[in-house]
Amino acid sequence: MSMTFAALLAPLSPEQFFAEYHDRKPLHLRGGAAKFAHVLSWRQINRLLDMTHIWSGQSLQLVMDGTPVPPEQYCTRATSRDNAQVLQPVAAKVRDWVARGASVVLNDVDSLTPGLVAVSEALESAGLGKAQGNVYISWQSHKAFPAHYDTHEVWAVQVEGEKTWNIWEGRADWPIANPVFRTPGQAQHEQAKGKLREKVLLKPGDLLYLPRGWYHDALAEAPASVHVAFGLHAPLGMDLLNILHERAMYDAEFRKPLPRQDGSAAAKFALTTRAGQLGQRLAELARDPKVMEVLERFVADYHFARGGNDLLAARGLGTTPPAGEAEAEASAWKVIAPGAKPVRRGAEWVLKTAGGTLPLAPPEAEAAGWILARPDVAEPELRAAHPAVDAPALLARLRDAGLLAAA
Incomplete structure (x- = not known):
């Protein structure tokens, strides 16, 4: 089972997407109900949930009307497959919370079914970064999350039911997953989200793209709604700093001590001069062909490794059908x-x-x-x-x- 980036975007072409929408503005694409039928179904959801030992209070989360349910209220202490102590969801307790209206979030599912893998690899094939998928299962009139932004691009694929998304005008300035970008509370989000830009009703087969940092929230319109949110984590300028840090260790100038400070103007001038010299040296290293070779390879290979297993073929005993x-x-x-x-x-x-x-x-x-x-x-x-x-x-x-x- 496979899918191309062009098929994911159809009827919009990849060229038009990158020219007009990517990292610029949200995009809603309508698709027929059959378009994402292979990605995920209720049958597959139940099958995944029944794989009890792959879930924990972190990978399976419950949210009740915007408030996370503490894992202790739907999990029990158990030993994981790695022989570690974990909080493991209990089916009866999960069902009880769902009966009350709690939304279910299944994290890091992008490699768990052929359909989820197909969408993940289609997105990664376009050079958008690493695709990490979460499933959001919600019920009519129960909102899981208030207005917020994500620190990655969002590609939402609607597979069951309908959901209305509020897309706000506000956009955070290139946020990353770092404590620096943790806001004091929801009040600040409500102020920063701005005016309502548009309401989007997602139906099965629809796709919604949100650039990184764009404010949004959503509410199920059908009795039940399921969408898969693929978060695309692109390589950043911070990654270049990490590469330069590794390279600088081999440069004697960066291993020398900085000028000692005694409070004098001369000492301060010496430190300022030294910092400028090191900054200039960093600029030279950033243009170094070897550094560029490492950077190009890093960006080109920035995706998750999935699949590739065929044990019979490894033994020369034929191949296993997909x-x-x-x-x-x-x-x-x-x-x-x-x-x-x-x-x-x-x-x-x-x-x-x-x-x-x-x-x-x-x-x-x-x-x-x-x-x-x-x-x-x-x-x-x-x-x-x-x-x-x-x-x-x-x-x-x-x-x-x-x-x-x-x-």
Whole structure:
């Protein structure tokens, strides 16, 4: 499973994005419900949550109407897979908080499913930096976070339900993940966010881009909303300073002691002169071909390493099919036309679609109604629930009619 940066942005071209939007202003792109159907589904969310030992109170967080829930209130003490003591979420306690309206945040998920990997690698392939993904699951009328900015670019992919985003005019001045940029409280954010620039309603298949530091907040409009926020962490000028620091250690001028200070004007002048000389030397080092070679390689390679495992191939025993191919028979189909259902016309059953009507035999109509009332379905489930129906054929017809998409 793969995705290109061009496919992610379609119908906007990458050239237009970089010329008009990147690091300049927000962008909302509408897409069909099938566009991100493969990225994440409720079925996959539950499957990930059931991998109990990969989660902690840090990687799985709950937020109740803007207030983080202390991990002690939904976790228990346990031993991690690395034999360390951690707070591990308890399913029953998480369900209890969700029943009250708590939002669920799953952190660092960008390598956990093929769909999440596909979007992450598409973003990184454009040279935007390291893509780190978090899943935000929220419920109607329960806001997880007040107005805020992020210290990285935000690429929000809507996969379930609808969510209204308030995009404010305010933008922080190139913030980074450093205590210097921790504000005293929400009151300062409310003052700095400025006037409302626009309201954006994200629907499944939509994409929202926010430059680093742009103020925003969001609220679920549907009974349930799921979006994946990919944070793009670009290489910064601070990284050049780190490279220069390493290079300066090999330069004797930076290893010499600074002029001693005794309060005299002469001592102060000597220190000022020395600082200027070192600054000039740093400028020379920044233009050094070897330093530039290191910097170019650092920027070009600034992305996360994902995948690459094939143990059979390592032993010369053949290759393993990609996960998407190996699991094709058991893959799920996501319903992308919620509310659609078969209707009876005389003695016949039909299903209205965007392209017209789809005739159905009575057993197919019953099975189609069962499918379309669910968020997703797998072929084995359909065969078990409706054994009289040709499951592969019906799923293919519903897919071709634009009612299902591969999840």
